[in-house]
Amino acid sequence: MGFHIMTVKSKRGRRRYIAFRVSPGLAMPELSQRMPRQFRVIQCAGGMAIVRCSPETADGCAAAVRRADPSSEAVRTSGTLRTLRSRYRVLRENAPPRPSRKAPPKPPGPR
Incomplete structure (x- = not known):
């Protein structure tokens, strides 16, 4: 039976993803270089980008992206990447491959 590593949001903190x-x-790389380190560019392709921030810094994140690219416009905020990628085709098609959720194979036991 597989197992999943659970992340406790109270320790990690909540996140917001802004498209x-x-x-x-x-x-x-260009957008990441222009952004403050507190914001992480998750994806940027096809005229769309996703940036991760905390709920408290969402307004500052939008302002930072506008400074980095004056023609940019925030179109949606979500708590999950899945929601943004399902809504915007270009983000879904250019998403990096998802890691396998299968548990790693167990090493053979002693004989």
């Missing part, structure tokens, strides 16, 4: 329309040629 932005950005300049079509803007690449993830």
